[in-house]
Amino acid sequence: MSGYDVLAEVYEWLISDEKLTPAEFAAAFDDVIRLLPSNARVLDCSCGTGQLAVGLAGLGMRVVATDASAAMVRRAGELAEELGASLRKVRAAWHQLTDHFDDASFDMVFCVGNSLHHAEGAKGRMAALESMSRLLRPGGRLVLTSRTWELVRARGSRLDVRDELVRRNGRDALVIYRWEIAPHWEQEHHIEIAVAQVDADGTVLVRSELLSCWPYRYDELSSQLHSVGLRVETSTFDPEAEGYMVVATRV
Template structure:
């Protein structure tokens, strides 16, 4: 993860919701899938959840609406400000911090029941060292037996085809029209995403371009990294069984894991 990643999300924060057909409904749909997965794995009352890549709040807001105690972090200051504003609008009590998932030591609390890393955030970590550092920090925030839930793109399939284009997707609501598309420039097992948002309000058109870099992280690579940092009971749930838009990985912190972060 580089400073460019923070800049990408700083720039995108104001318009991030435009990627979705209806961001509010997406919050509800994601919570309706991810919430029960954690609730069924971690029996008991409301969970203490850390969303360590919260963005503008897509997962954090939905989990809080389900009655869980949520603390949310992101490396983008602008995204955190936007997420905090959205939480206030909904009357939700969520504590927000600016933090890189590779260093969560500044958080005033730990012993989380679950850590959530949604929306393909882990593949921003371009090196094995960065990925391990993030997973070690996540493990240090979890109570023994706690769960990590992450969602990433299906890179096992994408590496076979290496698509250069995604979309365009057209949305229309009242007098507003939107076009969302992406261009992917591949470089080995990494790729740079160029995200384009174009929208019309009344008679005016506006267009924005954002760029960031990802690693095509396979399920085997992430599984190995999880095992190497003390996670166990690793389970992959695919879209055909969950109806979620990305593969989901669930892993538990081994009770015998020794804290080193």
């Protein structure tokens, strides 16, 4: 699985304006959060820099934040400390989750931010989903967001350059995505993400990271969710939309 240790330092430039603060990030999931009691036990795996985890903690939930990247876990901890949020942090990849937590110990598990495609192939993705499913209590829910890979693959290998600078904390940066689309679905694909920070004196500092990914069709994801004991409750999948959210319930 890819690390994100380089991009962790500039990850705020990759977060949309609408989800930049913890409160805003959590509010994006209001429809599923309202299904939980205020003291629910929630896992945010692939937590990134912690916006969602800290937002959930701010709502009074008992939150655990995990990520395979040490740098991401560190940044999530820094954000929690800055905002006075109570949060447990664990560095763990998906397949390691059951080494740290008991089965059926969470009311809800979040796997958001287009992260699941970093699981290595169908086997790795199945292992990730099985780990997350095992941690849910019966009736608990997995909330997962994904790119629409059917669209991504149809566009082929390419360079995507944002058409405007992104401003964060008084600093500007240009965000660039370079896609390497393999000939076949089951092969390893790559995304190189570059953040070119432009300082006031004209200095440009570029940080980039090449990330491995293994795409999947929506139908394949639905089948794998079913295989690990999760029933799709709601889905926003649209083959013409850039991304979607799936909410699946532990049977």
